[in-house]
Amino acid sequence: MPINIKTIAEMAGVSVSTVSKIINNYSDISEETKAKVHEIMKQTGYVPSNSAKTLATKKSSLIGVIFAGKLNIDFTHPFFVEVLNSFKKQMGFLGYDLLFFSNEKSHAVDGDYLARCRHFQVDGCIIVTGQQVEPSISELDRSEIPCIGVDIELKGKSSGYIMSDNYKMSYKVVEHFYLQGFRELGYIGSTQESDISNLREKGYKDAIDSFGLPVSEKWFVNGENFFEESGYEAINKMIDTGSLPRAIFAASDLIAIGAMRALKEHGFSVPEDVAIIGCDDIEACKYTSPALSTIRQNKDKIGRLAASLLYDLINSQSVTSNVVVEPELVIRESCGSKLSDRL
Amino acid sequence: MPINIKTIAEMAGVSVSTVSKIINNYSDISEETKAKVHEIMKQTGYVPSNSAKTLATKKSSLIGVIFAGKLNIDFTHPFFVEVLNSFKKQMGFLGYDLLFFSNEKSHAVDGDYLARCRHFQVDGCIIVTGQQVEPSISELDRSEIPCIGVDIELKGKSSGYIMSDNYKMSYKVVEHFYLQGFRELGYIGSTQESDISNLREKGYKDAIDSFGLPVSEKWFVNGENFFEESGYEAINKMIDTGSLPRAIFAASDLIAIGAMRALKEHGFSVPEDVAIIGCDDIEACKYTSPALSTIRQNKDKIGRLAASLLYDLINSQSVTSNVVVEPELVIRESCGSKLSDRL
DNA sequence: AATAGTTCCGAAATCGGTTTCGTTAAATCA
DNA sequence: TGATTTAACGAAACCGATTTCGGAACTATT
Numbered sequence: 001m002p003i004n005i006k007t008i009a010e011m012a013g014v015s016v017s018t019v020s021k022i023i024n025n026y027s028d029i030s031e032e033t034k035a036k037v038h039e040i041m042k043q044t045g046y047v048p049s050n051s052a053k054t055l056a057t058k059k060s061s062l063i064g065v066i067f068a069g070k071l072n073i074d075f076t077h078p079f080f081v082e083v084l085n086s087f088k089k090q091m092g093f094l095g096y097d098l099l100f101f102s103n104e105k106s107h108a109v110d111g112d113y114l115a116r117c118r119h120f121q122v123d124g125c126i127i128v129t130g131q132q133v134e135p136s137i138s139e140l141d142r143s144e145i146p147c148i149g150v151d152i153e154l155k156g157k158s159s160g161y162i163m164s165d166n167y168k169m170s171y172k173v174v175e176h177f178y179l180q181g182f183r184e185l186g187y188i189g190s191t192q193e194s195d196i197s198n199l200r201e202k203g204y205k206d207a208i209d210s211f212g213l214p215v216s217e218k219w220f221v222n223g224e225n226f227f228e229e230s231g232y233e234a235i236n237k238m239i240d241t242g243s244l245p246r247a248i249f250a251a252s253d254l255i256a257i258g259a260m261r262a263l264k265e266h267g268f269s270v271p272e273d274v275a276i277i278g279c280d281d282i283e284a285c286k287y288t289s290p291a292l293s294t295i296r297q298n299k300d301k302i303g304r305l306a307a308s309l310l311y312d313l314i315n316s317q318s319v320t321s322n323v324v325v326e327p328e329l330v331i332r333e334s335c336g337s338k339l340s341d342r343l
Numbered sequence: 344m345p346i347n348i349k350t351i352a353e354m355a356g357v358s359v360s361t362v363s364k365i366i367n368n369y370s371d372i373s374e375e376t377k378a379k380v381h382e383i384m385k386q387t388g389y390v391p392s393n394s395a396k397t398l399a400t401k402k403s404s405l406i407g408v409i410f411a412g413k414l415n416i417d418f419t420h421p422f423f424v425e426v427l428n429s430f431k432k433q434m435g436f437l438g439y440d441l442l443f444f445s446n447e448k449s450h451a452v453d454g455d456y457l458a459r460c461r462h463f464q465v466d467g468c469i470i471v472t473g474q475q476v477e478p479s480i481s482e483l484d485r486s487e488i489p490c491i492g493v494d495i496e497l498k499g500k501s502s503g504y505i506m507s508d509n510y511k512m513s514y515k516v517v518e519h520f521y522l523q524g525f526r527e528l529g530y531i532g533s534t535q536e537s538d539i540s541n542l543r544e545k546g547y548k549d550a551i552d553s554f555g556l557p558v559s560e561k562w563f564v565n566g567e568n569f570f571e572e573s574g575y576e577a578i579n580k581m582i583d584t585g586s587l588p589r590a591i592f593a594a595s596d597l598i599a600i601g602a603m604r605a606l607k608e609h610g611f612s613v614p615e616d617v618a619i620i621g622c623d624d625i626e627a628c629k630y631t632s633p634a635l636s637t638i639r640q641n642k643d644k645i646g647r648l649a650a651s652l653l654y655d656l657i658n659s660q661s662v663t664s665n666v667v668v669e670p671e672l673v674i675r676e677s678c679g680s681k682l683s684d685r686l
Numbered sequence: 687a688a689t690a691g692t693t694c695c696g697a698a699a700t701c702g703g704t705t706t707c708g709t710t711a712a713a714t715c716a
Numbered sequence: 717t718g719a720t721t722t723a724a725c726g727a728a729a730c731c732g733a734t735t736t737c738g739g740a741a742c743t744a745t746t
Contacts (some may be wrong), residue, residue, distance in 0.1 A: 050733095052701090088443060284626065357726085359702090400731085687746100689746085698736095706728095712721105
């Protein structure tokens with residue numbers, strides 16, 4: 001009943017091998033039989049089984065997608081989702097489909113990501129997280145499976161990573177604030193377990209320093225994650241414990257949005273009292289009032305590059321296994337810049 | 344080198360069948376051998392191959408995810424992404440992983456969705472779209488593969504669907520507008536190829552009628568899709584061709600946001616000049632100013648129900664194969680309601 | 687005409703599991 | 717004690733492909 005390669009072979013009066021060769025474009029088949037078999041495949045609506053193919057070739061044409069960590073990075077995260085969207089499109093062109101691992105407990109193959117990868121025999125995988133390397137990721141990183149990390153530094157022989165220049169972006173922010181005349185600069189980060197947040201903080205402090213300004217620790221506060229509440233609570237904490245800086249860089253747009261909400265509730269206005277610059281440039285930036293100035297991460301490019309890095313890794317033609325992409329300052333209304341400044 | 348079931352069998356001094364039975368929890372194995380084999384599996388880090396299992400059992404533990412149609416529904420669509428997030432979580436609990444089909448051309452298995460499903464032998468699939476049934480979806484719908492549609496009516500024997508009560512939500516909107524004293528009501532829809540947009544429009548017109556108000560076609564305009572530009576252009580069109588209604592229901596929040604932008608650019612204010620209610624209740628609603636009132640779709644519930652409907656379909660215990668979920672009016676600032684009205 | 691090269695195709699092993707059915711040994715029963 | 721049941725396990729067929737290697741038929745070469 002189920003039509004398989006054997007059915008096709010019999011109908012065409014050829015061997016199974018011949019049909020297989022036709023499917024895989026072998027050259028030692030005459031145009032005539034090729035045409036005949038193709039015709040039959042079309043008529044019967046035959047579709048080869050991927051599991052059988054995977055079993056035989058050990059290549060599944062599948063890319064595993066891992067949302068890692070406790071930071072709740074998932075489909076609802078605007079930044080990663082856009083990266084993933086671009087990644088998916090590009091991988092599609094390259095002939096791959098995406099397999100999203102459920103990370104729930106009670107799953108058939110529970111346990112580490114490496115096991116999941118082996119279970120499904122993915123050809124490669126992408127790890128999306130804003131967090132540090134944890135044991136189960138590190139295990140995968142050390143394995144022979146091609147992996148590329150977005151916003152996480154994978155150093156294995158068959159790994160690579162891609163992220164924005166997190167250090168440099170902070171310089172751009174500080175420079176902007178400085179030119180606007182702001183001297184008291186603060187930063188709201190994600191959790192300290194986030195490498196990229198820490199990188200941004202480091203770059204920020206160094207930049208402040210390089211402009212000859214003092215770094216006030218009281219204006220540096222970290223939240224739980226990259227979501228709105230973290231920004232909201234950070235502002236409340238600053239207010240509770242003393243004073244507010246004149247300008248703030250937030251480690252994500254959502255954090256910035258939360259910060260603006262808290263500020264507003266306390267009667268402060270943005271940017272008149274406190275200027276704010278977010279990070280990522282998610283859609284929502286345009287909708288807030290004031291519209292949120294931000295550091296734009298080129299999500300489309302990150303996704304595309306992630307795909308091609310991974311592709312090279314899979315075909316072991318990898319030369320450069322990691323790349324940083326240039327971030328861009330996008331000035332809207334929240335950072336205290338007047339239009340005239342830019343002319 | 345690669346360790347497989349045979350390796351385990353040899354190491355444990357039992358047969359392959361025995362190991363397989365242990366993996367699959369057969370009862371005719373003594374606790375003793377069970378323990379021994381488990382120990383060895385753990386030590387060697389053995390992971391069974393899913394392709395081999397799929398080949399033998401014809402069950403892949405994979406659910407296909409299809410973003411269908413030209414409406415550009417993908418990861419970046421805030422509504423569907425939240426539904427999917429909840430769906431993924433629930434499917435994970437049930438032991439399934441999600442396979443996202445690339446819909447690019449030039450793909451190994453090009454052609455229809457049904458072919459993709461058969462190729463990967465997915466146990467079921469979910470179709471996410473705001474659009475009408477197109478041929479390649481309909482083919483899948485008629486197949487024996489369990490499918491559930493989100494915002495699309497699948498009627499096959501092995502299909503089901505789930506959506507908000509699109510007809511009823513419009514009544515809630517009209518009722519609200521009516522109670523606020525608005526009499527000139529407009530609607531901005533997506534393309535006419537969208538079933539849900541049409542349903543909302545129908546419900547809207549019927550509701551207007553039931554309140555004894557006239558329906559003015561000039562205030563009903565459809566856009567290209569569910570994104571912002573559609574709303575922006577719809578307002579421009581209304582302004583070009585005459586007049587503006589006093590209140591507008593938009594088929595999506597993004598459309599509403601686009602409409603507000605156009606309104607603002609023309610010097611109109613929301614809700615003083617034109618009241619607006621969106622649909623979906625995406626995150627961005629909270630960030631706009633005025634904050635966008637909207638019809639909330641219970642995305643979490645939709646995702647969970649989609650998962651359990653699909654699960655039932657797969658295990659052919661399906662009784663109810665489709666369900667509509669109750670939408671809820673969320674009042675913020677854009678619909679002209681004063682807080683006192685609600686007290 | 688004998689030899690060497692091509693072209694085209696198939697037999698069969700293999701990938702890593704599942705599942706049926708039979709077998710053996712021990713336990714239970716009459 | 718002989719017969720029957722039960723517990724525990726294995727042999728082997730099977731799932732649907734891929735791929736190597738060899739062979740037949742045909743063409744080209746000298």
